[in-house]
Amino acid sequence: MIKIRNLTKSYRVKGGRHYVFKNVNAEFPEGANIGIIGPNGGGKSTFLSILGGIDFPDNGEIITDRSFSWPLGLKGGFVGHLSGRENCRMVCNLYGLGRNDTAQKLEKMKSLAGIGDYFDEPVKYYSSGMGSRLGFALSMSFDFDYFLIDEITSVGDAHFKALARQAFQEKARKSRMIMVSHNMGDIKKFCDIVVLVKNGQLEVFEDMDAAIRAYLPQTQESTEDTAEIMSEASLEEIDLSNIQLPTDYEAMVPEIAERLESIEIKLTTPEHQITRTEDEFFFQLAFAYQSLGNEPRAFHFYKKSAEANSCHLEAQQRLAALAAARGLHAEEQQALAAAERVDPLNIITLDAKVRYLIRLGELDKALEVTLAALRVDPHHVGFWSQRAGIFLALGETSKAVEAQIKAVKHGPDRSQSYLRLATILACGGDIKLSALARHRARIAAENTVHKLKMPSFKNIIKSLRKLDDDLRV
Amino acid sequence: MPATSQQTPWKIQKSVVYAVFIRELNARFGRYSIGFIWAFLEPIIFILTLSFIRSRFSGTAMAGLHPVLFFASGVLTFTLFRNIITSSVGAVESNQGLFNYQRVKPVDIVVARVLLETLIVAVTAILLFSGFYLAGFTFTWNSALEVMGVLSCLLMLAGGLGLMGCIAGPLWQDSKIIVPMLIRPFFFISGVFYPGNSIPPALRDIALLNPLLHVMELMREAAFANYTSHEGSWIYLFACSTLFFLVGLATYRLFRVTVVTSGYIR
Numbered sequence: 001m002i003k004i005r006n007l008t009k010s011y012r013v014k015g016g017r018h019y020v021f022k023n024v025n026a027e028f029p030e031g032a033n034i035g036i037i038g039p040n041g042g043g044k045s046t047f048l049s050i051l052g053g054i055d056f057p058d059n060g061e062i063i064t065d066r067s068f069s070w071p072l073g074l075k076g077g078f079v080g081h082l083s084g085r086e087n088c089r090m091v092c093n094l095y096g097l098g099r100n101d102t103a104q105k106l107e108k109m110k111s112l113a114g115i116g117d118y119f120d121e122p123v124k125y126y127s128s129g130m131g132s133r134l135g136f137a138l139s140m141s142f143d144f145d146y147f148l149i150d151e152i153t154s155v156g157d158a159h160f161k162a163l164a165r166q167a168f169q170e171k172a173r174k175s176r177m178i179m180v181s182h183n184m185g186d187i188k189k190f191c192d193i194v195v196l197v198k199n200g201q202l203e204v205f206e207d208m209d210a211a212i213r214a215y216l217p218q219t220q221e222s223t224e225d226t227a228e229i230m231s232e233a234s235l236e237e238i239d240l241s242n243i244q245l246p247t248d249y250e251a252m253v254p255e256i257a258e259r260l261e262s263i264e265i266k267l268t269t270p271e272h273q274i275t276r277t278e279d280e281f282f283f284q285l286a287f288a289y290q291s292l293g294n295e296p297r298a299f300h301f302y303k304k305s306a307e308a309n310s311c312h313l314e315a316q317q318r319l320a321a322l323a324a325a326r327g328l329h330a331e332e333q334q335a336l337a338a339a340e341r342v343d344p345l346n347i348i349t350l351d352a353k354v355r356y357l358i359r360l361g362e363l364d365k366a367l368e369v370t371l372a373a374l375r376v377d378p379h380h381v382g383f384w385s386q387r388a389g390i391f392l393a394l395g396e397t398s399k400a401v402e403a404q405i406k407a408v409k410h411g412p413d414r415s416q417s418y419l420r421l422a423t424i425l426a427c428g429g430d431i432k433l434s435a436l437a438r439h440r441a442r443i444a445a446e447n448t449v450h451k452l453k454m455p456s457f458k459n460i461i462k463s464l465r466k467l468d469d470d471l472r473v
Numbered sequence: 474m475p476a477t478s479q480q481t482p483w484k485i486q487k488s489v490v491y492a493v494f495i496r497e498l499n500a501r502f503g504r505y506s507i508g509f510i511w512a513f514l515e516p517i518i519f520i521l522t523l524s525f526i527r528s529r530f531s532g533t534a535m536a537g538l539h540p541v542l543f544f545a546s547g548v549l550t551f552t553l554f555r556n557i558i559t560s561s562v563g564a565v566e567s568n569q570g571l572f573n574y575q576r577v578k579p580v581d582i583v584v585a586r587v588l589l590e591t592l593i594v595a596v597t598a599i600l601l602f603s604g605f606y607l608a609g610f611t612f613t614w615n616s617a618l619e620v621m622g623v624l625s626c627l628l629m630l631a632g633g634l635g636l637m638g639c640i641a642g643p644l645w646q647d648s649k650i651i652v653p654m655l656i657r658p659f660f661f662i663s664g665v666f667y668p669g670n671s672i673p674p675a676l677r678d679i680a681l682l683n684p685l686l687h688v689m690e691l692m693r694e695a696a697f698a699n700y701t702s703h704e705g706s707w708i709y710l711f712a713c714s715t716l717f718f719l720v721g722l723a724t725y726r727l728f729r730v731t732v733v734t735s736g737y738i739r
Binding site (some may be wrong): 011032046047049052053054055056068071072078079081082086090093094095096 | 480484485487488489491494495496499500570571572573574575576666716733734735
């Protein structure tokens with residue numbers, strides 16, 4: 001039983017309080033997997049933290065006799081300079097496991113996380129995907145009545161998702177989950193009831209589609225928003241001159257090139273049999289080439305990876321992108337189709353498909369795909385932008401403006417969005433607003449420049465070394 | 474796997490303090506840290522510097538003790554007091570990630586840090602005094618039991634202040650600067666580098682209001698049989714320590730939820 005009584009939670013903000021929840025009462029039915037949806041900043045994560053007992057309301061209480069896991073999110077609560085194993089051991093210590101139990105659990109976690117030898121590397125070297133895999137494996141090794149999951153299914157590849165689903169099915173006899181997600185596909189797949197967190201209230205839906213309909217943004221957007229967004233424009237000047245690139249860039253290129261050559265020779269010797277598991281080898285190789293800017297080689301090896309395992313989602317997606325860049329329509333279509341078979345609701349695949357359809361000139365179909373994609377993730381800036389572009393091409397300027405404003409709202413830090421808005425407004429003849437949008441674009445551009453990050457060559461070298469070692473065996 | 478909800482509070486507390494202690498140990502003395510050497514070296518360098526300066530002026534004994542022994546006992550005791558409080562002030566914020574696990578509470582981190590600081594000072598003391606012994610600075614040991622008694626009072630005093638510090642840290646941003654500033658004068662007024670009986674009689678009554686001076690006096694009296702200054706009062710120290718400890722516990726009890734609740738901090 002989970003009962004929420006008079007829950008009130010507020011945050012101190014400049015000049016007052018912002019109420020996330022105000023006198024919320026609700027009851028969740030027994031034994032259901034619960035999906036939590038709602039707009040950004042609506043209090044989904046706060047709600048999860050309160051359920052998990054790591055955050056506390058101003059007033060009211062949650063009445064329950066169930067145990068909850070810690071909220072399992074992207075950040076993971078790991079200590080960066082400790083290895084995955086040490087972090088996991090600490091949590092075992094926290095939960096009072098003996099030496100033998102801990103050793104046993106650590107082995108289980110290692111195999112479930114599927115990050116191989118990285119388990120013994122400091123967590124700060126992990127990619128975000130690896131971090132959340134480890135977090136997932138860690139919490140799955142403990143018994144709770146409810147697992148609290150915050151957006152974690154949005155990362156990770158198809159293989160990991162399959163593993164996650166399997167782990168949950170094993171747990172399903174005893175445990176349920178409460179999951180926050182923007183991804184309606186995941187919500188539909190995993191959950192029995194949906195809780196909509198919006199405007200300080202919780203609304204429980206047993207009918208999935210009704211919940212999604214209640215949540216999805218109305219396509220009619222008031223044009224007042226244009227003025228509202230534009231009025232925020234400030235008139236400061238920008239300076240783009242002091243951009244700094246990481247210094248490790250050039251020094252590491254020779255070692256990477258050397259590693260690549262060595263791996264390539266090993267992989268292409270006649271006595272070397274290509275097996276299904278080698279998709280990852282080829283993928284890493286291709287990825288390294290792509291980081292170096294050698295697109296033809298990258299294309300070649302992505303293709304090999306996709307051939308070795310047609311279910312390698314990321315290889316297919318990158319293959320499609322590179323094919324598009326080189327104008328190879330047939331290859332692109334093939335890769336897209338394969339990617340769609342692996343996961344029909346994947347955002348990156350859908351994005352690539354829209355681009356493909358636009359290039360073919362099939363604007364109506366492209367519009368449909370963007371709509372489907374926005375149903376999965378209503379906050380995706382790219383799809384709103386693309387819709388705007390398509391509307392503009394179709395000559396429907398006002399609809400284009402609406403869509404682009406959505407894009408700007410969901411990603412206020414992206415200068416591209418403002419730039420497009422400026423263009424669209426200029427096409428619509430609103431020169432004054434267009435100028436303002438262009439100004440905002442410059443401000444956003446300057447802000448992103450400071451956050452600019454190049455791919456870390458140290459990590460690439462690391463993964464190549466590992467590949468090289470693995471092949472020697 | 475034991476059902477996590479069916480453990481006794483005592484068992485939970487023990488597990489958590491142990492886990493946090495190991496984590497702090499790792500963080501402080503981990504692979505990539507020179508903190509290991511520094512933690513021991515800092516008080517030692519300080520003691521040697523003080524002794525060197527003193528030897529320039531006069532080489533006589535201080536209240537019956539060789540200056541090196543005198544400074545070593547004073548500096549180590551003061552280091553323990555200072556480190557417990559300053560590390561408690563940062564306890565909540567430097568461990569935000571740990572509060573992701575519902576069973577970790579701020580007090581666990583304070584307890585783990587008190588244990589760790591005590592361990593570090595104890596190891597330094599053993600190293601240092603063994604070194605002195607080998608170097609020929611001998612002394613007559615008085616009473617181990619009394620040393621434990623003073624140490625307990627010191628831990629209660631510093632622990633109580635530490636509990637207040639762990640509350641003040643997150644709720645009041647400036648406390649990280651203010652608290653070390655407040656502690657610094659105590660280095661000069663607590664008899665770290667002078668015996669209690671050398672304080673002018675006119676000032677002595679006021680100076681003896683400071684419980685840390687009692688800690689210093691009683692600690693040297695308890696450790697060294699030939700210490701000749703007897704200004705410390707057990708009753709006053711015990712009363713003060715208990716008071717600070719209780720006030721610390723009460724402060725913690727009042728604000729323990731607030732410090733880990735989002736929306737109050739910042």
